[in-house]
Amino acid sequence: MATSIASALHWWARRKPDQHAVVVADDAATYRELQDWSGRIARTLVDRGVEPGDRVGLMGVNSVEWVAAAWGVIKAGAVLVPLNSRLVAGELQKVLGDSGAEVVLAAEPYEETLRQVGELGHRHTRIGFEEIRGLRAGEREDFRIDRGPSDTVAILFTSGSTGLSKGVICTNRTLLDIVFENTLTDPGMRPGARTLLLLPLAFTPGLVYGLVMTGVLGGTLVAEREMNPSRAVQLIEKHRITVMFGVPLIFQALASAPEFAGADLSSLDCAIVGGAAVPVPLLEAYSAKDVVLRQIYGMTEVGGVATATWPEEAGDHPDKCGSGSIFTDIKVVRPDGTECEPGENGEILMRGPGVTPGYWNDPDNTARALRDGWLHGGDLGQRDEQGRLTFVDRLKDLIITGGINVSPFELEAVIAAIPGVKEVSVIAAKDERFGETPAAIVWGEGLDEATIIAECNRKMADYKVPRYVVVRDEPLPRLPSGKIAKPTVRTEYADIHSTHEKVR
Structure with a gap:
């Protein structure tokens, strides 16, 4: 019995070989073409010495080549490590080093960045997309190495x-279980689903719901390289899209496009939105088009979605995130582990078939996150009398900007290394476009905002760079333990979005 998600590609290549599996811009590949192409890539990797279980990085913007390469890595029995194409060399070195990836499939624009990664000490072999494109044509190739669930x-x-x-x-089992559970709960996620992806394939929604979900269901993935709201609205009509997901920023951009008012969106059966609060006017704009935006709560550790608002309740409970799923349970607990009463704030816990078995080579963080069969996500929430979940705040300090996680700790480390900086605390600032954005509160001598931003730009991806910088002339508040009192900093600068100008 086949236990690999790659067996689905083999099946659909026989069942409907001429249907488009993926469409990106003006390029497309049918299931037969994608099956053969990815098979050649897989065989090439094996011939180059890649063995089952080896980690292989993949770096590039959304493209048909990216999709073929991803399936090729999986069919070679290797472990796919999607790489955020916006990361700089130091960040990539950390990811590649932690994963142990010694082979990287990368598009041409990232050759220099990967060369810098090598200079920083992580040795690897780069296989360029020019070689991936060269494998597109050829004889039929059904090569694949199946691995266990x-x-x-x-x-x-x-x-x-x-x-x-x-x-x-992510294992074969967790990914296939995510597909199974979603087909039971989401009307648009059925065999033949047509998915519009306006996010990078390298992120959780792109890989799990775009590549895997759509591929296993024998659907068509329509992915864009960049956000163009007018074009996206037209694509929904052209391809009769049934599934779309993203942060509120994406849905708002489409609703603001001139084409939105007259567009036929009747094919859109599943519209999932998360990563930030969903404004009621946005829900109303889509409701007027007979599209229900379903608020979700989840994280990468559960495959993206742990719970989503029921379609019939989305309009009446815009701040809710559903009450779990058929096989995924959620609960809200106090610090002592006892369950909270309705309306009482506590930590959100999850368990279900899509929950990760852990973090790669990281037993300490795995033990902290997975306890007694439950995933402790580090978020604060509450449930109502009917069990519906409301996300309240993050117990952890993550900043989610445009649906992308930014670690304040990482940003603080970069700023603290700047000469003259004595103390720094990074907090979330409200942002109309991205939901929230990093703000750096700094105490030091001989500092200016431009120097801080320049150093952050040099060492970090642009979405991590703070849009607000405050240089203080006095120390930051501290707790009795000596640690910076971040809650006090947040309170003091709660209105930074209205009291200070953005520095970029």
Whole structure:
């Protein structure tokens, strides 16, 4: 019995070989073409010495080549490590080093960045997308190495509350269970689903719901390289999209496009939104088009979605995130582990078939997150009398900007190394476009905002760089333990979005 998600690609290549599996811009590949292409990539990797279980990085913007390469890595029996194409060399070195990836499939624009990674000490072999494209044509190739249900298929790196990124393990079993559960609860996620992806394939929604979900269901993945709201609205009509997901920023951009008012969105059966609070006017704008935006709560550790608002309740309970799923349970607990009463704040816990078995080579963080069968996500929430979940705040310090996690610890480490900086605390500032954005509160001597921003730009991806910088002339408040009193800092600068100008 086949136990690999790659067996689905083999099946659909026989059942409907001429249907488009993926469409990106003006390029597309059918299931037969994608099956053969990824098979050639897999065989090439094996011929190059890649063995089952080896980690292989993949770096590039959304493209048909990216999709073929991802399936090729999986069919080679290797472990896919999607790489955020916006990371700089130092950040990539950390991810590649933690995963142990010694082979990286990368598009041409990232050759220099990967060369710098090598200079920093992580030796690896780069296989360029020019070679991937060269494998597109050829004889039929059904090569694949199946691995067991508990074997790791992919490692998704996500920022953690205690510092730098952690590698979330995805197995054949967890990915297939996520597909199974979603087909029972989401009307748009059925065999033949047509998915519109306006996020990077390298992120959790792109890999789990775009690549895997759509591929296993024999659907068509329509992915864009960049956000163009008018074009996105047109794509929904053109391809009769049934599934779409993203942060409120994406849905708001589409609703603001001139084409939105007259667009036929009747094919859109599943519209999932999360990562930030969903404004009621946005819900109303889509409701007027007979599209229900379903608020979700989740994280990479559960495959993206742990619970979603029931369609019939979305309008009446816009601040709720549902009450779990068929096989996924959620509960809210006090620090002593006892369950909270309705309306009482506590930590959100989850358990279900899509929960990761742990973090890659990180037993300490795994033990902290997974306890007694429950995933402790580090978020604060409450449930009502009917069990519906409301997300309240993060117990951890993560900043979620435009749906992407940013670790304040990582940003603080970069700023603290700048000459003249004595203390720094990074907090979340409200932002109309991104939901929230980093703000750096700094105490030191001989400092200015431009110097701080320049150093952050040099060492970090642009979305991590603070948009607010405050240089104080006095120390930051501290707790009796000597630690910086971050809650006090948050309170003092709660209105920084209205009292200070953005520095970029």
